[in-house]
Amino acid sequence: MSRPGSAPFLRRTFDGDRLLAAVCLGVPALGLVVFFLYPMVIVFLRSITLGDGSYGLANYAEVLSTRGFWRATRHSMVMGLSTAAISVLLGFVIAHGLHRCAFRGKALIRAAIVLPLLAPSLVQALGLIFLLGRNGLVNRLFGTDLDIYGFWGLLIANTLYALPQAVMIIGAALALSDARTYEAAEVLGASPWRQFRDITLPAARFGILNAAFVTFIITITDFGNAAVIGGDYSVLATEIYSQVIGQMNFNLGAVVGIMLLLPTVVAYVIERQASKRQEGRGGSAAVPFVPTPSAVRDLPMGALSFLLAAAIALVIGIVVYASFVRLWPYRFDLTFRHYAITLAGGYSSLWTTIYVSLIAATGGTVLVFLLGLGLRRAPAAVARPIQMIAVMPAAVPGMVLGLAYILTFNSTATPLHLLYGTAALIAAVNFYHYHTQAFLTVMTGFRQLPVALEEAAGSLGAGLGRIATGVIAPFLAPMLISAFFFLFMRSMVTLSAVVFLTTPKLTVASVTIMRLDDAGLTSQAAAFSTVVMLVVALALGSMKLLMRRLGRAAHGAGAG
Amino acid sequence: MKKWIRSTAAALVSLGLAGMASAGSITVYTALEEEEIADYIAAANKAMPDIEINVLRLSTGKLGARLLAEAANPQADVIWGWAVTAMMDPRILEMLEPYQAKGSEVLPAAFRDPEGRWFAPTGYMGAFCVNTERLRQKNLPMPKSWKDLEDPAFKGEVLMPDPNSSGTGYLHVVALLQTLGEKEGWAQLRRIDPNIAQYTSSGSKPCKAARAGEYTVGISLAFTALKSIEAGYPLAMVFPEGGVGYELEASGLMKSSDNKADAKRFLDWTMSPEAVALYGKFKALVTVPGVKPSAAAVKAGLPADVGTVLAKIDFAESARRQREIKKKWKELFGR
Numbered sequence: 001m002s003r004p005g006s007a008p009f010l011r012r013t014f015d016g017d018r019l020l021a022a023v024c025l026g027v028p029a030l031g032l033v034v035f036f037l038y039p040m041v042i043v044f045l046r047s048i049t050l051g052d053g054s055y056g057l058a059n060y061a062e063v064l065s066t067r068g069f070w071r072a073t074r075h076s077m078v079m080g081l082s083t084a085a086i087s088v089l090l091g092f093v094i095a096h097g098l099h100r101c102a103f104r105g106k107a108l109i110r111a112a113i114v115l116p117l118l119a120p121s122l123v124q125a126l127g128l129i130f131l132l133g134r135n136g137l138v139n140r141l142f143g144t145d146l147d148i149y150g151f152w153g154l155l156i157a158n159t160l161y162a163l164p165q166a167v168m169i170i171g172a173a174l175a176l177s178d179a180r181t182y183e184a185a186e187v188l189g190a191s192p193w194r195q196f197r198d199i200t201l202p203a204a205r206f207g208i209l210n211a212a213f214v215t216f217i218i219t220i221t222d223f224g225n226a227a228v229i230g231g232d233y234s235v236l237a238t239e240i241y242s243q244v245i246g247q248m249n250f251n252l253g254a255v256v257g258i259m260l261l262l263p264t265v266v267a268y269v270i271e272r273q274a275s276k277r278q279e280g281r282g283g284s285a286a287v288p289f290v291p292t293p294s295a296v297r298d299l300p301m302g303a304l305s306f307l308l309a310a311a312i313a314l315v316i317g318i319v320v321y322a323s324f325v326r327l328w329p330y331r332f333d334l335t336f337r338h339y340a341i342t343l344a345g346g347y348s349s350l351w352t353t354i355y356v357s358l359i360a361a362t363g364g365t366v367l368v369f370l371l372g373l374g375l376r377r378a379p380a381a382v383a384r385p386i387q388m389i390a391v392m393p394a395a396v397p398g399m400v401l402g403l404a405y406i407l408t409f410n411s412t413a414t415p416l417h418l419l420y421g422t423a424a425l426i427a428a429v430n431f432y433h434y435h436t437q438a439f440l441t442v443m444t445g446f447r448q449l450p451v452a453l454e455e456a457a458g459s460l461g462a463g464l465g466r467i468a469t470g471v472i473a474p475f476l477a478p479m480l481i482s483a484f485f486f487l488f489m490r491s492m493v494t495l496s497a498v499v500f501l502t503t504p505k506l507t508v509a510s511v512t513i514m515r516l517d518d519a520g521l522t523s524q525a526a527a528f529s530t531v532v533m534l535v536v537a538l539a540l541g542s543m544k545l546l547m548r549r550l551g552r553a554a555h556g557a558g559a560g
Numbered sequence: 561m562k563k564w565i566r567s568t569a570a571a572l573v574s575l576g577l578a579g580m581a582s583a584g585s586i587t588v589y590t591a592l593e594e595e596e597i598a599d600y601i602a603a604a605n606k607a608m609p610d611i612e613i614n615v616l617r618l619s620t621g622k623l624g625a626r627l628l629a630e631a632a633n634p635q636a637d638v639i640w641g642w643a644v645t646a647m648m649d650p651r652i653l654e655m656l657e658p659y660q661a662k663g664s665e666v667l668p669a670a671f672r673d674p675e676g677r678w679f680a681p682t683g684y685m686g687a688f689c690v691n692t693e694r695l696r697q698k699n700l701p702m703p704k705s706w707k708d709l710e711d712p713a714f715k716g717e718v719l720m721p722d723p724n725s726s727g728t729g730y731l732h733v734v735a736l737l738q739t740l741g742e743k744e745g746w747a748q749l750r751r752i753d754p755n756i757a758q759y760t761s762s763g764s765k766p767c768k769a770a771r772a773g774e775y776t777v778g779i780s781l782a783f784t785a786l787k788s789i790e791a792g793y794p795l796a797m798v799f800p801e802g803g804v805g806y807e808l809e810a811s812g813l814m815k816s817s818d819n820k821a822d823a824k825r826f827l828d829w830t831m832s833p834e835a836v837a838l839y840g841k842f843k844a845l846v847t848v849p850g851v852k853p854s855a856a857a858v859k860a861g862l863p864a865d866v867g868t869v870l871a872k873i874d875f876a877e878s879a880r881r882q883r884e885i886k887k888k889w890k891e892l893f894g895r
Binding site: 068105129133135136137149154194228231232234241242244245246247248250327328329330331343344354399403406407410411412413417420421499500502504505515516518519520521522523548 | 578587588593594595598614615616617618619621622624625626628629630633646647653683693722723724725726727757758759760761762763765768772773774775783784787788791792793794863882883886890894895
């Protein structure tokens with residue numbers, strides 16, 4: 001990634017810049033090693049630890065010899081590929097609609113599309129069952145006999161969860177584009193279809209491939225949807241659950257956890273090969289693209305986007321409604337009584353969760369930004385392995401990551417055990433669990449960063465620090481903001497890893513929701529989820545407001 | 561600048577110490593139900609105001625995973641009310657210190673460890689959850705036994721937890737194998753297999769799905785059935801003829817505890833007359849001689865003497881043969 005053109009200025013500010021670049025790369029890389037690689041090495045060691053404490057491959061032999069494992073593998077692959085295909089296609093439609101079409105009400109689509117990210121997993125599962133279940137609204141209204149449990153239900157649920165992440169990553173690729181390229185094409189007489197095929201699609205390729213990669217791996221590692229709506233469609237994540245939770249056999253679960261990394265590595269290598277050719281495409285002074293109205297393009301794109309947004313809103317909305325209903329689906333009179341929650345710690349966990357999520361989102365965004373910056377300056381031999389590790393975390397099921405954190409941070413062998421039972425560790429697990437998505441979103445932005453922009457600033461004597469804060473950060477602002485919001489939303493509601501790290505004194509909202517549901521109080525769990533969603537929405541709204549105000553202030557100061 | 565560093569350091573330290581225990585406090589891991597925990601702890605706090613009792617509640621399986629993962633540096637002082645089949649895992653027994661809690665001597669021998677590592681004053685039972693509304697709509701007969709579930713009319717209408725993922729699933733399988741005998745037990749499971757719509761990973765899910773009208777019969781837990789009936793769902797709780805499976809809720813002292821004095825006081829309290837009286841309020845199954853079931857339980861269909869509906873279970877055998885039985889089940893019925 002080194003560029004000979006920038007050598008003279010690099011030499012001038014040699015020491016400071018080199019050091020800064022090393023720190024940029026070193027700090028996030030160290031974080032990845034301590035909070036991801038090291039725990040995963042421990043998982044690997046457990047996967048080769050035999051019953052008598054010796055090491056060997058017998059666990060692998062045992063898992064690979066079962067019929068159930070291969071069936072689950074086949075199911076996981078089919079499910080992962082189908083979900084990736086559908087969510088990338090639909091995700092592109094929505095991202096394209098939002099960034100490249102001219103129609104009203106985009107804010108509504110934006111709001112609906114993030115709902116699955118800020119909804120606790122219980123909400124999505126309940127919503128689908130309330131709507132499409134055997135005793136769901138659709139069957140009752142139309143007298144049909146739909147049965148969603150199994151492949152189709154799981155596909156819908158997984159797509160709902162994957163879609164917003166596909167939109168986020170593809171959106172990062174479509175948000176930054178140079179209007180002048182399109183103007184030139186227009187002048188040369190290229191049809192809108194030609195422009196789409198030859199300018200838009202190639203520019204978005206890195207985003208599309210990344211989105212396909214992410215949606216594939218989050219689907220094969222997700223347990224929640226499979227358990228609730230997958231019926232008998234066994235997948236690898238359910239195999240892990242059955243070993244680890246059902247049979248208290250972490251070592252065999254670890255085998256499956258390690259095996260899940262394989263398709264991820266393969267998918268990533270393919271993705272890297274396919275996206276090799278795109279680098280720094282943007283011009284040095286890109287003029288932001290503003291779509292002009294075009295009925296042929298905008299009407300179908302807008303209609304489809306609205307349809308998808310409405311479907312998502314319906315799934316979440318029905319659970320919010322049900323939280324006010326006396327006894328779903330038998331007594332529909334409205335009541336607030338499910339909101340009087342006293343069990344499972346009541347509402348007290350909410351504030352801890354907000355605090356933890358803010359740490360995870362702020363720290364995470366800074367680290368991911370530094371990592372992207374450091375990778376740009378690092379030689380390929382260093383950058384490649386780090387990049388590989390940076391995209392791995394999504395391939396680890398939350399349950400495996402949570403237990404790996406116990407094994408790592410509860411061992412008195414290292415000073416790391418001081419972190420065990422702290423809010424800091426919960427923030428860390430939340431960030432590293434979702435590291436892949438945040439990293440790829442920001443990297444998609446970095447990919448489009450015009451090389452000339454950086455070089456111009458460098459030749460004017462700006463050091464790396466100035467370039468990073470004055471040039472790169474503003475250019476990447478949309479991606480950094482969406483990574484921040486993504487990390488914040490997921491931290492507020494993620495359960496699978498955190499459930500193993502909460503303590504009697506430190507618990508989070510998602511665990512309270514699980515405990516309420518465990519206690520049979522599904523309506524209270526829905527009510528608590530509604531409060532969580534409301535709090536997240538309010539937090540997002542006020543942060544957006546604050547950012548707009550800060551942006552305006554900074555702009556004003558700059559002008560003055 | 562210095563002040564800034566000092567306050568940051570202080571914040572980091574307080575962050576780091578947040579989870580640490582102080583003298584006079586104990587950490588208790590439990591799989592008991594939320595509602596009863598709240599009542600028991602309120603009473604225990606009154607009885608022992610000088611001890612701070614910190615409770616971590618997780619489901620049986622998650623608690624097991626956590627206990628084993630923490631084995632290198634255990635965090636709990638006491639395990640309180642956890643499935644005895646899980647407790648009898650050699651890796652768990654190894655973590656426990658023999659302690660004869662005051663009052664536990666009244667328990668029949670079957671309900672405590674001969675070496676004194678655990679005792680079980682309470683338990684929970686399995687049950688069929690039957691949605692009466694869906695039963696009527698589909699014109700199905702009320703099932704009274706496992707045999708009744710063989711009826712092809714129930715095809716796709718029955719949910720059962722997978723014993724490989726759920727302790728509840730295992731409890732039902734063991735009850736069949738131990739009451740009907742090995743051969744007939746497996747045959748019974750094989751005959752209902754075609755009617756099972758899904759083998760779920762959670763033990764309470766079959767009951768929750770049945771109460772929501774998604775399926776007619778959920779092979780599940782009496783506790784979930786009772787709570788659902790109380791909440792007003794059109795649900796009937798059925799104990800299959802021939803004996804229903806059950807599980808004991810065992811407690812024990814962790815060897816690693818650094819506050820054993822208070823941990824022992826807490827365990828003594830769980831066998832105190834005050835605590836036992838509370839069991840009568842919440843539990844369907846109390847092994848302390850002379851405790852009557854609660855009024856709510858009787859109203860929901862529990863017999864005055866639950867002993868009459870329980871299967872005869874040999875827990876030592878059930879724990880010992882766990883791996884083998886689960887493996888065989890998976891070969892026969894794994895989907």
